[in-house]
Amino acid sequence: MARNELLGKPTYISLQELQKHNKRVAIDGKIYDVSKWANHHPGGEFPLISLAGQEVTEAFLAFHPPTAYNRLNTFFTGSYLCDCAVSDVSRDYQNLFSELTEMGFFEYKGCGVLLMISLIIVMLCVSVCGVLFSDSSCVCVCCGGLMGFLWIQSGWISHDSCHYQIMANCNWNWFVQILSGNFLSSISMEWWKWNHNAHHLACNSLDFDPDLQHLPFFVVSSKFFTSLTSCFHDRKMNFDSFARFLVSYQHWSYCPGICLARFNLFARSFFLLLSNRKVPNRKIELLGLLVFWIWYPLLVSCLPNWGERVLFVIASFSVTGIQHVQFTFNHFSASVYIGQPTSHDWFEKQTSGTLDVESPS
Structure with a gap:
């Protein structure tokens, strides 16, 4: 664990460094260690392995309800991604997702x-x-x-x-x-x-x-x-x-x-x-x-x-x-x-x- 993490200070790592980890992912720029969650993940271990070491915000949004964010703090490492880049198409997708969520489009069921x-x-x-x-x-x-x-x-x-x-x-x-x-x-x-x-x-x-x-x-x-x-x-x-x-x-x-x-x-x-x-x-x-x-x-x-x-x-x-x-x-x-x-x-x-x-x- 980094010294800054031990002191409670945020640390920043590069995408290249994140890619060295096979059980860590970044969501909204935050780094999460999902190694203990892999065997319990409802979607199985394979999705975590497939995108390990990457920024996975889009995939997370597409496959999880907003309430899943409440579980993320358990796996937060205290580190952040310092060079997170998002394409224009991806940014539009995330904005659209946020707008539809605020409008309640995902709440009408049955x-x-x-x-x-x-x-x-x-x-x-x-x-x-x-x-x-x-x-x-x-x-x-x-x-x-x-x-x-x-x-x-x-x-x-x-x-x-x-x-x-x-x-x-x-x-x-x-x-x-x-x-x-x-x-x-x-x-x-x-x-x-x-x-x-x-x-x-x-x-x-x-x-x-x-x-x-x-x-x-x-x-x-x-x-x-x-x-x-x-x-x-x-x-x-x-x-x-x-x-x-x-x-x-x-x-x-x-x-x-x-x-x-x-x-x-x-x-x-x-x-x-x-x-x-x-x-x-x-x-x-x-x-x-x-x-x-x-x-x-x-x-x-x-x-x-x-x-x-x-x-x-x-x-x-x-x-x-x-x-x-x-x-x-x-x-x-x-x-x-x-x-x-x-x-x-x-x-x-x-x-x-x-x-x-x-x-x-």
């Missing part, structure tokens, strides 16, 4: 979500009733398509509830996650948070962004044709020889990959929940996935013949596939870079949109 959940329940009831009470093949296809629209909407509800609290109560927010994600869609919300939070913190980094490396089904770089490891998917994740064969096929990330996108989410959910990693609410998460694989096949089995059953499944997965095509356009059309993410242009990387591959700076 009504829109309840309306969307009601719509999802109506679509589910209509789809189930169509399967149970109609003998028409056209109705069968329409009900399957409606199921696909239901999954699209439940996907957005899951996405929003995992990004931030969309309900007034955190327990209700968690219930919406499990209901819309696990029970209705067979996608683990804990997997989603583990994967997607890392994506936004390391957006489009070939080494650190898991959304560029949905192993073992598709990737966006030939670098993974000879290795299934990355800074996110480390060697603790063991895949069999068949999975290695799938990744080694050079065109797997195009049309076949898009067709199997949803099955990739199913597989990744089970891979995490059945792994040795620490997973909160593991039993409830697994229960939710198992419930889906009971009610959905049971619903399909209620159709009178195999032809209609196949049509129903194809219709439901084809319609929800529209969402995965959108994901592909959104994620894979952006600039890809190599190396650790940097926080000084964090916001720019969230909104970039070209097909270029940038060299490490």
Whole structure:
């Protein structure tokens, strides 16, 4: 500890010196030691590792409610960053965030979500009733398509509830996650948070962004044709020889990959929940996935013949596939870079949109 810190006087360090620390970050110019918090961080240890040794104000604002500032004093080292530089785009983002917070835009929760959940329940009831009470093949296809629209909407509800609290109560927010994600869609919300939070913190980094490396089904770089490891998917994740064969096929990330996108989410959910990693609410998460694989096949089995059953499944997965095509356009059309993410242009990387591959700076 520096002499000034012992005397209670503020000390100032350079960004270059901060970069030597793998468990310290700067927020609003203040230096925080998060080494004791890493194992308890709700977003996991990986986000802290990804941006360690950097000024992370933008990422902190994007992923935490204003009340999170109350916890920071516990980790404050007494030091400040002396050469903190912010780009014009980043400054505009921070100003916009402050204005929206003061206007109370982040306080209105619940009504829109309840309306969307009601719509999802109506679509589910209509789809189930169509399967149970109609003998028409056209109705069968329409009900399957409606199921696909239901999954699209439940996907957005899951996405929003995992990004931030969309309900007034955190327990209700968690219930919406499990209901819309696990029970209705067979996608683990804990997997989603583990994967997607890392994506936004390391957006489009070939080494650190898991959304560029949905192993073992598709990737966006030939670098993974000879290795299934990355800074996110480390060697603790063991895949069999068949999975290695799938990744080694050079065109797997195009049309076949898009067709199997949803099955990739199913597989990744089970891979995490059945792994040795620490997973909160593991039993409830697994229960939710198992419930889906009971009610959905049971619903399909209620159709009178195999032809209609196949049509129903194809219709439901084809319609929800529209969402995965959108994901592909959104994620894979952006600039890809190599190396650790940097926080000084964090916001720019969230909104970039070209097909270029940038060299490490």
